[in-house]
Amino acid sequence: MAGLVDSYHEHIVAAHKQPLFLLLVGFICSFLLIRFSVRMIRAQVRWWPGNITPGGLHIHHMVFGVGCLLVAGIGVFATNGGHPWIDWFGLLFGIGCGLVLDEFALILHLEDVYWSAQGRKSVDAVILGILFTALLLTGYVPLGVVPGPGTDGGGRWGLVAVISVNALLSVVALFKGKMWTGLLGIMVPGISWIGAIRLARPSSPWARWRYAERPRRRARALRRERLLHARADRARTWLFDLIAGAPDKVPAHHTxxxxxxxxxxxxxxxxxxxxxxxxxxxxxxxxxxxxxxxxxxxxxxxxxxxxxxxxxx
Structure with missing residues (x-):
């Protein structure tokens, strides 16, 4: 236990990363807590309090998340980022991130799609936000380049070239329908390079632009989608069902x-x-x-x- 405390002081407190660490803790805890809450409400458990509906108006939890983000952001400016306020505001900001991103799909569609298939975009947004924050906490920076103190002119141009190439390949990976590869490649160089080289997914903009007149390549992309991506999507669906609950089946009246x-x-x-x-x-x-x-x-x-x-x- 003493070694764990010493490691925390060495790698978090001494490295001035405690606000970011508390932000990540608040992010994860608020997401897990609110998902547990909505699943209890969905299961109609009697001992768990239901939705907040004053006067019959259902207040979504993203409203409280927006309030946490506003208080935390304004508080940091008001206290000039001094200690210990920045630590508490970092924790509050993480709580707000978890509450807002858990209803990201509602904001995107302007419709309550929380328990539908479209609601899975919220889980994607939360996991990406947690991964980005964790990578920043462990020392990664966007595009993976840290200029040294004695970098000369040639070194600066080299850094600019690496950043530009990595950003371009991340965009190519996104156009190829590889969302996770492209976004994580912004933080970790090399991941997006793999996504940019490999075949695009058949439903991606890249496939519509480049594979329309190349039937053999489109057939390869379809075959890979059936063999590889279908398995990965099933595994991801199983994991998301475990974390966030399975979406509702489409009712008959929708048909x-x-x-x-x-x-x-x-x-x-x-x-x-x-x-x-x-x-x-x-x-x-x-x-x-x-x-x-x-x-x-x-x-x-x-x-x-x-x-x-x-x-x-």
């Missing part, structure tokens, strides 16, 4: 709503071009009856023409 939307779109198309869309917008049973009706009418017309032709002859 009905989708069908109603398709019918509305068909009616709009028929209104714009009745000649082209009337037949396609009709239900299959009506189309079959209409086809039989036209067949009977054509048969009657042929019979009438044959009878009148014989009389005239």
């Amino acid at each position: 009905t709503t989708h069908r109603v939307a398709e019918a509305v779109a068909a009616r709009a198309a028929a209104h714009l071009d009745p000649a082209r869309s009337a037949h396609r917008s009709a239900p299959p049973t009506e189309r079959a009856a209409d086809q039989r009706r036209r067949t009977v009418q054509a048969g009657r017309a042929r019979s009438y023409r044959s009878r009148t032709g014989r009389r005239r002859g």
Whole structure:
């Protein structure tokens, strides 16, 4: 225990990293606590307090997170970043980060998608935020370059070149659909280089731009997606279900709503071009009856023409 305390003072306190360490602690603890809370509410556990709904208004926990971020940010400026205030404000800022990023998907979609598949973006945002903070705490800096005190002109240009190449490759990895590789490559050089060299994911912008006229490469990307990325996605889904809970299944009324939307779109198309869309917008049973009706009418017309032709002859 004494060795652990000595190591903490040596690597955290003496290195002036205690505010960042407390920020990371608050970040992780607030995320785990709020996820435990919402899962208890979802399971309708009687002994756990429910949502905060004064007057019937559901107050999301990101509102409290925004308040923590504001108090922490303004407090650091008001106290000029002095001790011990910066430590407490760092902890409060981390708590706010956990509460806000846990509802990142709600902010992104402007819709309550917390327990839907889109809500998984919140878990992605939280994990990326924790990883970035942890890398900063362990000594990594963005793009992985620390200029030395005696760096000359040539050395500075070398650093600029390394930073530029790493940033460019991180952007390429992101365009190839490799979100984790590209974002982590900003902090750790080399990771984004691997993502930039390898094949793009089939649904990525890079694949749409570069693989449209290269069927062999697109086929390789699809094969790799089925074999490799599908397994990785299943493992990630299992881990996220364990941490944050599984999303809700799509209810049956969502399918009905989708069908109603398709019918509305068909009616709009028929209104714009009745000649082209009337037949396609009709239900299959009506189309079959209409086809039989036209067949009977054509048969009657042929019979009438044959009878009148014989009389005239």
